[in-house]
Amino acid sequence: MPKDVAELAIALSASGLSLRSVVRLEAGEWQSARAVALIGNEGAAYWHHFQNWCDDQTESVENPLDSWSRQVINEVANRFGGVVLMPNDRPYPPFQRWAMKAHGLRPSPIGPLIDARFGLWHAYRGAILFDDDILIQDAEDQIHPCGVCAGKYCVKSCPVGAFDGGVFDYARCLAHVRGPNAGECRHKCIARNACPVGPEWRYPDHVQAFHQKVFAGL
Ligand code: B12
Known part of the structure; x- marks a missing residue:
């Protein structure tokens, strides 16, 4: 577990991805995990990192954005002793429910959660599960635009x-x-x-x- 979640955020920022929030999980909520770090994009800062990775691939890759995301998040998870979870894993992990709990987001009338700052221009590229129970500050509710x-x-x-x-x-x-x-x-x-x-x-x-x-x- 990172001593400081800021270290996790810094490790991710090299890829243009962001640590969106860390959510405390109840025992049994998701396997043995006690916390989940939600990782995603705010705007499209990740895009040129992803494109550079695509340019380096010698063979065509199926679901390239998921593959790149998994690779980036996996490297960080290994460094901090966590397990990767992807939005398209089955059964679908409740990314939106966790995001609503974590940073007080609510759905827009067209479905995706809206963020007071990023609007509809944010998404979740993956998550890291941690078995340790860690101290997380509860998020304050955002204004629902x-x-x-x-x-x-x-x-x-x-x-x-x-x-x-x-x-x-x-x-x-x-x-x-x-x-x-x-x-x-x-x-x-x-x-x-x-x-x-x-x-x-x-x-x-x-x-x-x-x-x-x-x-x-x-
Ligand atoms: C299946 C899926 C789809 C399906 C079906 C969506 C549906 N409405 O059922 C399809 C293919 C249609 C789809 C389309 C899109 N999707 Co989609 N999708 C998913 C996926 C993989 C699983 C959703 C799911 O069933 N979760 C299972 C349940 C258990 O999880 P949950 O967190 O509890 O989520 C549900 C509840 O929270 C509920 N919900 C949300 N708000 C509220 C509020 C209340 C009061 C209640 C009761 C319930 C509720 O809705 C969620 C189900 O969609 C998620 C990734 C993920 N794992 O969450 C992305 C995800 C939801 N999709 C996303 C996006 C961006 C899109 C698209 C814009 C596609 C695109 N071009 O990028 C469109 C938008 C469609 C729309 N207008 O709704 C984002 C949303 C990001 C955000 N800002 O919220 C996600 C999180 C993926 C990501 N990488 O970030 N999607």
Whole structure:
């Protein structure tokens, strides 16, 4: 266990990833773990590190962003005596629930958790589980930006009304993004981009296009 979680944050920063928070776990909540360090991206600072890694690969890699993330996080986990957990591991680890508990985030009307600073431009690339019970300062609740947003620009801007029913209509969104009339939606989520929070953290177009391609399986 790192004596100081700041050491963990520093080790990660070399890859453009951030230590988002450390959450205390109840006994039995997730195997034998007593704490989980959530690791992710705030904006797209990781992108050029990831691209450099891609350039160095001699063979094509399946799920390159996950592979790179796993490699980076694994190196740090080994150094600090933890075990890596990835968002797509099965059963799905409750990254969002942990994030809600850790830094008081709440869901936006379009699903992803919104951060008062980074808006919708943050995500979780992995986590490190620790068996030691460590001292963690409880997070303070953040302001929930969607609670004071009267415009609901995200929901209203979706060209196919994928959020009109109050939950994300995945099938409707996917059919549109994959279809012949996708337009801008082929490369980016218009609803996510309509959010006025944290515009300076918005992923650049080429990064959004990468994620949209993965999302749509194109
Ligand atoms: C399966 C999955 C999907 C599926 C289904 C999503 C769904 N809504 O069911 C699909 C393919 C549709 C999808 C799409 C996207 N996803 Co997704 N997805 C996941 C994944 C791998 C598992 C989710 C899950 O089932 N967890 C299992 C349960 C047990 O975990 P949980 O933490 O308890 O999460 C659930 C609850 O917290 C609940 N929830 C959230 N808020 C609230 C509030 C209340 C009051 C309640 C009761 C419940 C609740 O919703 C979560 C289920 O989605 C997660 C990674 C992960 N492991 O969490 C990413 C994840 C949720 N996805 C993410 C993202 C970014 C996206 C996309 C934007 C894709 C993209 N291009 O990057 C879209 C957005 C879709 C949308 N508008 O909702 C991010 C969200 C980051 C954030 N800021 O919150 C995650 C965390 C992955 C990551 N690498 O960071 N996704």
